[in-house]
Structure formats: structure tokens, C-alpha cells
Amino acid sequence: MTIAELEKPLDPASWNIQTSMPKLTALTMSAELEELAERRPELVVLTADLASSNGLDSFQRRFPDRFINTGIAEQNMMSIAAGLAASGHIAYVSTFASFASLLCAEQVRTDLAYTRQKVRILSHHAGISMGFYGTSHHAVEDIAITRAMGHMTVVSACDGNAIRGLIRSTIDIDGPVYIRIGRGAEKPVYDAVPDFTHGRFRTLRDGRDATIIATGIGVKAALDAADILADSAPRLSVRVLDAAYIKPIDADAIRAAARETGAILTVEEHNPHGGLGGAVAEILAEGGIAVRFARHALPDEYALVAPPTHLYRHYGLTGDGVATALRTLIGR
DSSP: HHHHHTTSSGGGGGOOOHHHHHGGGGOOOHHHEEEEHHTTEEEEEEEOOOOTTTTTTHHHHHHGGEEEEEOOOOOHHHHHHHHHHHTEEEEEEEEHHHHHITTTTHHHHIITTTTTTEEEEEEEEEEETTTGGGGGGGGGGGHHHHSSSSSEEEEEEHHHHHHHHHHHHTTSSSSSSEEOOSSOOOOSSSSSSSOTTTTEEEEEEEOOOEEEEEEEEHHHHHHHHHHHHSSSSSOOEEEEEEOOOEESSOOHHHHHHHHSSSSSEOOOOOOOOSSSSHHOOOOOOOOOOOOEEEEEEOSSSSOOOOOHHHHHHHTSSSHHHHHHHHHHTTTT
């Protein structure tokens, strides 16, 4: 990180969990789960001592008999959820993404995926959004881990309305669902709760010169990049797709983007291996599709420790960073 970057104004909410709480307005999990719980008596929620930091206090107050706090015992929580699902419940488990995907990998694979239980993993504070908490709390391998598990559906929300839409659209899926969520301070992409279709991307902007396929915080960065590229010479018309569904992947949208725009850039807050970029590359390679293609992701190393907003700038997960990556790809 350069001196110039460090001298930029800090986002006060990046410093610690307490001062960031007022900005967690995008963690809309509880509101959606409360609405669903009114209609679905089989719905239960579990958390590992994170009811406050993930915004589930409200659900706990309204449905105390359908809320379980396991304490700091994430692996046990996954196994308890599997048992509840096997007994006819739809279980939502909530914890930090690094714990859900790495600490609990064995339980998720064996207790949930192998047995195809209806457990939905609300995996929040994904990517490098934990900032100063460092590598132990950064989740930059989780997409690769979970999409390699059989029977697993993997989705990724770009803002608060997308969280609600993905919880809503995945409730009846047969088998476990990994719902990747940021830290709750993301700028909005959707004005209202979107209707997601299973296994399909959403087109947020059409274009003819290139396509950006993005997920998570990369979606807002992609839209900002498209605006920058449309207004700066040489002007570029860029299609932006929200890859909310990563597994199953929208192969039709990928093939159409290659055919109609001739260049594809993927954007994600994840290691470059095994994530969204890898999933898109697999479709292109297996289809024998020749297209200019690049992955814009975190480097294959462990991230610096700094406020999230600084990290996003440092790693190019901003409109300017994505715009530069796309111009490099297409040479314009």
C-alpha cells in the first residue's frame, strides 16, 4: 500500500466492529427471515454468538423458540443444523464467512452436502471485509471450497436487497445453500428486492464492446467502471452481469457475452483460483470459445491488514480499478 493511499481519508466504520455497527444497514437477513418465518413454521435460525454483529437480534426477540445460539462452536452449529434439517426443518446458520467455509469445511461437506440437508449458510463478512482482523477472518477461498462440494448451491449477494432476494429465491432448494454476504456497508445496487432465477445472472447494463461478470462487491465496482468507460475516451459500451448464482453457473449468459461482446472480465473479492473467474473460464474452455478473457480478483497471497475501504482501493476492487483492468484486457 502506498503512502498516498494511506493518507486518504479513512472510513471510520472500518476501524472496529463497534463503530461499524451503525453502517450494517445492508445486513437485511433478519428482516427477510422474519417475514419468511411468519409463513414457514419449519424455519429455524442458528448463530454462533453473533446475533448482534449479524443483525439477528430482532429475529431472536420475535421467535425465541426458533432461534438457537450455540455459542462460539461453529462446527457444532453446522451439525445441529443438519439434525434439525433431517427432522423436517429449514435451518439457517449464520457466522463469519471464514468460519463457515474453512473452520467448518468438514461438517459442511459431510453433514450438509453429502446428506443433502436443507441448510442455508448465511456466510457474512466475506472476502477481505473484516479488514484489520486479518487473515484468520478473511474469506478469500470460500467460493472455491463450497462450489467443489456436491449438492451445494452457491450464491453471492451484492447489497442488502440482493441478500433478501437470494434468501427468498433459495428457500425451497433441495440441498444446502451457501449464501455469500459482505459486511453490510455496501453501497446499493438494487432499488428494490430483485427476483432471482435459479442459476441465472441478472443483466444490469447492456453493452456491445465488452462484458463484466461480477459478484459481491464487484458488482457495484463493475457498474461504476461501466460509467467511467462510457464517459472517457475512447468510449466503451460495457455489459454488466450480476453473477448472484455462481453454482449452478449461467452458461447461456457466458456464451452470449462471448459471442456478442467479444471480451469478458470477471470481478470478485476472492482468490483468483476456483472462484467466479474459474467457473466462467471452465464454461469458455469446455465450449471451445475463443474470447478475450481475464480474471480481476485478489492476488494469490494473503491480504494486507488495513481498513476494508483501503484494501479495496489497493487491490483495484473499485470502479477505477475495474475500468483499468478492462482497458488492459481489450487494449483500448
